[in-house]
Amino acid sequence: MGWLLKATKGYAIKLVNPGGVENWKWGKNVEGLDDRVENYGVTPREIIKGLSRVNEELGLPHPIHVHCNKLGTPGKFGIVIDTVKTVVAQGGRVHITHIQFNSYGGENWATLSSAAPEVAKAIDESPNATCDLGQVIFGEATTMTADGPWQYNLFKLTGNKWYNSDVEMEVGAGIVPYTFKPKSLVNAVQWTIGLEVALLVKDPWKVVLTTDHPNAGPFYHYPKVIEWLMSKRAREKTLSEIHRAASSRSTLPSLDREYSLYEIAIVTRAGPAKLLGLKRKGHLGVGADADVAIYEFKEEDIEGSFSRAKYVIKDGEVVVKDGKVVKEVWGRTFWVSPPGELPEDAKQDFEKYYTVSLENYPVELEYLPKSEVIPCR
Secondary structure, X not given: OHHHHHHHOOOOOEEEOOOHHHHHOOOOOOOOOOOOOOOOOOOHHHHHHHHHHHHHHHOOOOOEEEEOOOOOOOOOOHHHHHHHHHHHHOOOOEEEOOHHHHOEEOOOHHHOEEOHHHHHHHXXXXXXXXXXOOOOOOEEEXXXXXXXXXXXXXXHHHOOOOEEOOOOXXXXXXXXXXXXXXXXXXXXXXXHHHHHHHHHOOOHHHEEOOOOOXXXXXXXXXXXXXHHHHOHHHHHHHHHHOOHHHHHHOOHHHOOOOOOHHHHHHHHHHHHHHHHOOOXXXXXXXXXXXXXXXXXXXXXXXXXXXXXXXXXXXXXXXXXXXXXXOOOOOOOEEEOOOOOOOOHHHHHHHHXXXXXXXXXXXXXXXXXXXXXXXXXX
16 A cells, blocks of 8 residues: 555545445445445445554555445445444544535435435544545535446436446446436435535535535535535525425525634644645634635625635645635645555566556656655554
């Protein structure tokens, strides 16, 4: 794993439907953490525990980043809780990504309901467990993921075009266009779940605001999500416009909590920086990078306030003024360089099975004109 991260100039270990994607090569999936993985004789739980242990041994700055098994399946929210407990029990760190898609109660799509309270409780009560939302935005989206079996299920559910691919027989990538409709009961309930998790998890340092771009919606709708988090009135307005049954299948209507500007700064800036181990990001202290966004905040127009920055300063340079880009500044590519070499048997497999030579596999620094190695812990 150390060699792989160095070779690809990667940053973290991400697990996508661990074991399930391998089973997809036989047209199968897994139903839980203790199912067997075809041809390998291991379980998703063993994969998660093993990679969590490797993550801590290498001292990587970011926790293991988990796209849980059975994503998008009603009634399977327990897998998230089980995954979190499995990692935390052995002293590991875990980040559950786009948690909305794994927080579904009910027995099928007709009875879909929110399981956000149970999932949020597990995140709150588990040390070293964090999540990002995957908040649904109504409108067109492009779902793309390495979770091949889920993309096939979405294709069967919608009848939309489905692009299925593999890369060196290691993944199960797929792309399916999708439209989140406010009058669809399923989509309306999905919309409530992301906000519920954000409002129910007590510690904002455990939550990162995302739309799982582009899967649940484009990232440029973050100002809209910020307004929903900061204003119960804004949430009530949207609830009145979507499928009316969503209110009875979610606790969102009963939640009075409204995020403060301080909490918004945490879930959009300080929290992600801390979670990624980027010590010069996410704060205004001595030694911090001069990355600053300045807004003219109007409480009566929260979405509008965050949609147009007065100034954006990047690395000390003003790049946006009065909502217009005035200068281009190249950002940096962050990567890690942990110890580790490729074993001899893996080198032999590479020569035997891969379509690219081992010498040509690593990403060369020439492709990273401005990069920075983040030290391991």
